[in-house]
Amino acid sequence: MNKIRKGDQVIVLTGRDKGKRGTVSARIDEDHLVVEGVNVVKKHVRPNPMKGTTGGIVDKTMPIHQSNIAIFNPASGKADRVGIKLLEDGKKVRVFKSSGEEIKA
Template sequence: MNKIRKGDQVIVLTGRDKGKRGVISARVDVDHVLVEGVNVVKKHVKPNPLKGTTGGIVDKTMPIHQSNVAIYNPASAKADRVGIKLLDDGKKVRVFKSSGEQIPAPKA
């Protein structure tokens, strides 16, 4: 079970975007995630008439390692760690480590 999922609101812990908040838009692989508005770079694109794309400089969101982000706890307005709790009916749920309350399902 992934502790950080698509649709979760996270806060960046390290790097040039430290302190920024955003929503995870995709998981690139096991260790990297795409966060909206975080780690945005300028990319120079060549025009391709076959695909109908124009050239120029575009903004592109690059992946960030999941260890550099933490889930955002709206109750405490801070970053928090994620734990996994086993319910009585055998289901696993994610909980905030600081308060023990269940993390709401992401709106994906």
């Protein structure tokens, strides 16, 4: 079970975007995530008349390692760790480590 999923509000802990908040838009692999507005780079793109794309400099959001982000807890307004709790009916749910309340996704 992934502790950080698509659609979660996260905050960046390290790097040049430290302190920025964003929403997870995609999960690239087991360790990397794409977060909106975080780790944006300028990419030089060649024109491709077959695809109808024009050339130039494009802003592109690159993946970031999941160890460099933490889930955002709206109750405390800070970053928080994620734990997994087993319910009585056998379902696993994600909870905030600080308060123990369930994460609504």
